[in-house]
Amino acid sequence: MNTFGHLFRLTDFGESHGAAIGGVVDGCPAGVTLDMDFIQAFVDRRRPGHSPLDTARREEDRVEILSGVLDGVTTGTPIGFIIRNTNQHSSDYDKLKDTFRPSHADYTYTQKYGLRDHRGGGRSSARETAVRVVGGAIAMLVLRQRFPSLTIQAEITEAGGERTQIDQAILQAKQNGETLGGIIRCQASGVPVGWGEPVFGKLQAELAYAMLSINAAKGFDYGSGFDGAAAKGSELNDAFIPDGNGDITTRTNHSGGIQGGISNGQDIYFRVVFKPIATLPIEQDTVNRQGEAVKLRMGGRHDNTVLRRALPVVEAMTAIVLADAMLQHRSARI
Amino acid sequence: MNTFGHLFRLTDFGESHGAAIGGVVDGCPAGVTLDMDFIQAFVDRRRPGHSPLDTARREEDRVEILSGVLDGVTTGTPIGFIIRNTNQHSSDYDKLKDTFRPSHADYTYTQKYGLRDHRGGGRSSARETAVRVVGGAIAMLVLRQRFPSLTIQAEITEAGGERTQIDQAILQAKQNGETLGGIIRCQASGVPVGWGEPVFGKLQAELAYAMLSINAAKGFDYGSGFDGAAAKGSELNDAFIPDGNGDITTRTNHSGGIQGGISNGQDIYFRVVFKPIATLPIEQDTVNRQGEAVKLRMGGRHDNTVLRRALPVVEAMTAIVLADAMLQHRSARI
């Protein structure tokens, strides 16, 4: 269950305080020019410290490609890659060895596996998303080579309930010792008609699966989404109209670019809601492994929101879903 | 892409106006008592005409189990089943052969496959969900045999924006010749700690995938969800506390029963938003296959909301996700 995708597949491994994180992209077609600067820049966007609003902790996330590429071009064989973990302070986490952080994965991992890697959250750390960003960057290169006008763009539309002063809200919360969540909107434009599968492989289902697999994501909607819950059918239907060039378009796009699970050529847009980071700089009630009530105060260098760092992750997972859908679509007709 | 699940798997086939719809449940453990009355009753709940608010159209949805059962007990081999299609009026749909219904799958199917079964929506018809309900009923029997106290319950919490007079809102819209959507909330109680997989197989991701694969679903959230977008971290954290019996519980349940992708023993709850039915009893603008603007007025016997019939479908897909997670969990430890 650490592989994502059907034909374009990312297998993802690694803990925050192990030797390295990494992955394997399998099913990447041959002949794709693998722009390493593009990939590294994509990864750099999710690094802490990238924005002045983020934590000061520095990670050197240098991507090392190990296979699948010859003279900068993919060969059709699997692309293995790693990112070394550096600058870890595992001893920071010693006191967490037997204590379950509230709203973290400590308790559930321990119950499931009988043990857990307590250092920095182990496998449940958001560090793992760097691997997705590498996979997504490769997917983006696949898509662009075939569909140069295809774009994927995520943006924060709401932070801590604030829609207009987002940077301000994050900074303010930081100063107040608080963490906050919010909403990211992502749009994919230039997706051809016909991607996605009916019934279980609906494009929106694949996107929802991708988004809800991101740490701290609590919900997903697309097109009219939750905001359309109160609307009448006559308000939401997207009338088809000739586009004047012999093709067909829609007058509105409440469908969010997907009808019957399949892209209709309009912009695909969706929202993902993220909860505030659960690591708080205050004393919290919790229990230890023996089931005793204890107090917990976490130190360490932590962000106060996942929103900024989640942007490239949302784009990356979208790119993987679309690259996968592009390949699956090749089997649609004899 | 017509198979759902990893170990407990449902393969689903059939169009609304073909000879039959049906499916195969593969991976169902041996030794489960298959209560046919329970299964048939589950299927009957999604039939049109089941509620006085639904359309008068009658379908005889008799489930015929073809394999995998001996003397009422599962044998571990695949359970094939069919439901015959009866009472079809395929000629009702002749005028749709070359015309794309707005906000339906007609256009995208045609573009993807080069042809489509236009009769009653073909594969994109909600009729397909009867197969899911059979699969879900079997999953429910699997779960109950091992965890008798495990329950799954869906309810309509909002219809057309109305939260208190839901039946009234549906009836009113029907009288006004309108269709409406709304929100279904589903809760699974009694799920043991430890189900779900980290990273890509998170329990919430599997549930989101399941729900967004249902026709007309536009969004999913769990726990604090979209409503928690404005909350602070200190408001959403679920403090662990001893439950007094030597086990651990949480003071609140903003996590929706899932932490780090894995069930924590609390109630799992989530919401699914459905759009209004796109088949309207009014004249609409659209285009035909030749790309010409035309007017379309659909007759036929149609519901004005999917909400009631979606209830057993939401429960069924939840049961399949949980039965699958139950089996996957068996590999967690040596």
Next chain:
Amino acid sequence: MNTFGHLFRLTDFGESHGAAIGGVVDGCPAGVTLDMDFIQAFVDRRRPGHSPLDTARREEDRVEILSGVLDGVTTGTPIGFIIRNTNQHSSDYDKLKDTFRPSHADYTYTQKYGLRDHRGGGRSSARETAVRVVGGAIAMLVLRQRFPSLTIQAEITEAGGERTQIDQAILQAKQNGETLGGIIRCQASGVPVGWGEPVFGKLQAELAYAMLSINAAKGFDYGSGFDGAAAKGSELNDAFIPDGNGDITTRTNHSGGIQGGISNGQDIYFRVVFKPIATLPIEQDTVNRQGEAVKLRMGGRHDNTVLRRALPVVEAMTAIVLADAMLQHRSARI
């Protein structure tokens, strides 16, 4: 584990004495003309009684297609089908309820599942292969529509050790109250260069997996196979030569049409060895469910070799492997 294939997939269900056997072909491209006579004729070839050498028992194996086809053409949606079981004499098998037939699956099924369908071998009966033949016939139609010169042909090359008088050997053994096995050779000609995947998805590995999944198959080899075990490298290498038309061919074909797991355009050929049928018309030693030694003599109407009926099954599984490889190959290049 009742689904075969990656993109072109057959899900198979049914026991010999249940209501029906059947399957779902998922991933069949849209636009394939589904010649029902061709499919039925393919199925008829594996029926007992088809050859004068086979048992006199008659099965009516009428294939009923339930979905995925409109006006005789595939629509890209899953093709569900069933074959009703008729002419069963379940009571013939009553004495087998608690007795394990030697070299059959009775003991292992019982140990694995805690119970088994004892009637006619249940799921372990060769009757299940009729489903594969339907799936294979559809695969053959897919292949032929794109590659009209592609052919798949299986033949018995050895029966009971006899290579020249095969019909005679089968008849002779029948008269002697014996069962016999032998070797089937299958050749696929006209397969384009490039099908198959490196490493785990090698074309020969997929074929071996397909063949060893057939009841009574005990081995598989391709190209020089076991017969080449004693040869020197210089005797087996296939020199490449220009074919005079600007293409490349090989001087010999010890590679069996596959190099590095990928088809090279030459004939693909392989062998499958089948053991004699384990149901003997003599008294045998065995044990019952209580672990007591008992004597067993089976009556009933049984073939004395699987070889004839296995021919269409071998061809069918080959066709599924190749149709799957054809679709997978579409992802090889950007």
Next chain:
Amino acid sequence: MNTFGHLFRLTDFGESHGAAIGGVVDGCPAGVTLDMDFIQAFVDRRRPGHSPLDTARREEDRVEILSGVLDGVTTGTPIGFIIRNTNQHSSDYDKLKDTFRPSHADYTYTQKYGLRDHRGGGRSSARETAVRVVGGAIAMLVLRQRFPSLTIQAEITEAGGERTQIDQAILQAKQNGETLGGIIRCQASGVPVGWGEPVFGKLQAELAYAMLSINAAKGFDYGSGFDGAAAKGSELNDAFIPDGNGDITTRTNHSGGIQGGISNGQDIYFRVVFKPIATLPIEQDTVNRQGEAVKLRMGGRHDNTVLRRALPVVEAMTAIVLADAMLQHRSARI
């Protein structure tokens, strides 16, 4: 298609002359003591230079585990690992850039992907099997922890047609400038009753798939196999008998420990035939990329048989199949 297994899964990447080869073991249960010396020793067995009969080329195949382990015990999360490629002489292969080696994968890779990594065979090199050996060693540790008496043992039973003087035959051929193939027999003892799945997931089919995915393997049989082609049914049936301890055993074991696709508790044994290495120290006829006839003489440091180095690979793939079957079997009963 670079992932092997269903629940216990190995994803494998790397070319012979890239930066590293490596893999990800996903689905390994938590709580397995990961004996690194055992793993390294397993890998060392397949290194060239390990036996005096092998080539003098030295590879430092140091396994570096990157994740999934804490204090020497598996945590249930994916185990990533790499082996650096060292001591490569890529320029040795410059002349192969545009020339297709006979009976190698050069031609088929080029036709499939439009390009290939020509250095040392790239992905088609047997170097990739070192990754399998790591995965297989981990699988072996999983199996042994649960079933301490389970053993897997491969041996060369025939080399170049010689069965009694195998070392001599390999040495003789080396001196004659020849390569040779032969047969490996593998036996798994102590496998419990009930592993393997009916129909498509038969244990013998999984083993055949595993074995035919190994470079140079040309065939597989189990139990009576090809040698039983001429036998009568009455000669091959394995009578069940009480074992005197209340359990059941068989008088003979022509079934090779598998009946109906499921292990029956007897020894599982099978054979794999390997062709001679295609890299010959003589001048051969071939063609270049332009389709012109050319002569090719390969230098370099090469083995003259794969047989010795294939032994740990055969054992490793067997272990992976069995560890996977062990986990799958946990879903057999409610």
